[in-house]
Amino acid sequence: MPNLKTRPDGLRESPMKQVLAKADAERATGDVFAAARGRLPGVGLVAQIRARAFDVYKRAGLPHRRMEDWKYTDLRALIGEVLPLAPRPDAEALVRAKVSAKQVAADQAVKLVLVNGIFAPELSDIGRVENGVVVRSLREVLEDSATGAMAGLVLSTTSDSAISLNAAMATDGLVITVNDGNAVKRPIQIVHVATGSSVSTYTRSYLQLGKEAHAAIVESFVPAEGASGYQANDAMIALVGDEASLSYIRVAAAASDAVNISSAIIAVGARAKLDLFSMTCSGSISRYQGFITLTGEGTKLSANGVNLVRDKLHADTTIVVDHAVPHCTSREKFRAVIDDCGRSVFQGRIVVRPAARKTDATLTSRALLLSDQAEADNKPELEILADDVVCSHGATSGALDDTLLFYLRARGLSEKDAQMLLIKAFIGEAIEGITSENLRDFVTVETERWLQARR
């Protein structure tokens, strides 16, 4: 297995973190942790790790615009405060969560549901988990003294303060292990349902995909009816073994006044294949940050994403690909469609370490602006420290092409249908990388839902 302790190092330290005066609201965050402490699973080593993680968070505070990686998504200004921890879901919340979880269920998938940050076995298909796959809740793992040694790995952090806050506060999540050589037939779907209002949730999951194992993970974020103004902070730590193959599809749709901050830290072994796809289609403030380190030679990564943004919503997708070893290939395709006064941020950094010769990495980011007030911030970056590599990046923003629109209209399509067709084609470029037809359809249905809601 690749070793996660070689820290995925696309992250940068903030030079300013000590200097800034913290807002009063942020100081109150300390109380949030103190208040929640009794409810957080794990004692001894786990509690120590949490306290340390919280210290890291406290020093930096909420990520803000003076931190380069958070330049366009200033949580300090946008959120201001961290809301109190959500209570355990009651029976009524579970009923509402069940409806939402069903709506986003992927065909054939084995569903694992987290409600307000707590694993809900009664809504999950635990009985359908395949042989060779072990699923436990994070709470179970952290409270089990025999597996306590895993705590460091599961609760690992980086210098990113949102991830540190997550490690400190994580109430639950899923710990999934796929045995070596095991080809998992059905997708495993983690469904996060928010049922609360004006509360925060912290989930953290861990995936260990064994050598030569194959699996598809789908992750969905959805609000239950009536949920509003919540803050969800999720993290996924994944280790992909040598010659393993993982397809990881994520679709986030938070309530239109809610916040979703999700981080993925993924280390990939040798001659492996990782197809990552992340789509954000609603949420007041959404940030997806993926840190992928290629730690074994001959690995192929595809990391695609889509932001669909309307109204005054804000969606940020930040992907850091770290080529730590030679002979790896990475392909990134990002597409944003922005309507009304929406704002989409894409940051894509490719790091090629001195040892990583014969790296082949490309990144393209394109934004489609459907209104005059829409905003796209595109920041592709290459940090190449090795010789003999092929790397490229490109970013464009623009409106729908009038010539294309006229061509379609001259063939009989209404203006709206012509626009729809072009937008679908535009998004399709990022979706077509998903190898499973079933999962491609799953994502396409979500994009159509978004498009149909267009005025």
Next chain:
Amino acid sequence: MALLEIRDLHVGVENRGIIRGVHLNVNAGELHAIMGPNGSGKSTLSHVIAGKPGYEITGGQVLFRGENLLRMEPNERAAKGVFLAFQYPVDIPGVTTTNFLRAALNAQRKARGQQEFSTPEFLKRVREVAGSLNIPQDMLKRGVNVGFSGGEKKRNEILQMALFEPSLCLLDEIDSGLDIDALRTVASGINALRSPERAMIVITHYRRLLDHIVPDIVHVMSRGRIRKSGGKELALELEACGYAQFEDAA
């Protein structure tokens, strides 16, 4: 009543007159050729008939079967039977030719109150038409015009024309960028679609195309007006004397 009737049409772009008083009557079954030098307004005329945005209509009328065409959206015009074959057909990555054709054909049928084609019905039709134009099946599976050669793009335009069965075909420099073999294929596709119910307007710089598609009436356009109209022999005269004589008359 003429199928298409253009009365004293004036069109400008950014206050510059491009079409300055065109009169033209086209009857069903006729094939008209409009010839003229660059910038004479002949392509603009076809764009205005098809409804391309960005032009100011400063005067005149365009009637299609007696209806005011200028008031209709481009898609309404298409549904009524107006078809423009583009000089530069666009590439649409991510939309397969088959999906595009089906969406367009069904949109037109829906607008006309006809039943939409089911997928098998549609595929059968498109295969038949493609076969008659020597268009390979794999071209239909590719993105619209993506990676197509100049000849393939123009054949794709003719394929659409054959599939949509319009009453008025506007062919804007369909010959540009074609070698002689591709020109023959495209011309025979066009000739196969000539019928007593259908009118065509062929826009071209060169007589060459008219050796393959023989017009009933030839118009010479220059500086925004039709300067002379005549039979197919007018094209030969033009080749001998050039457009200069019409420039002088302006």
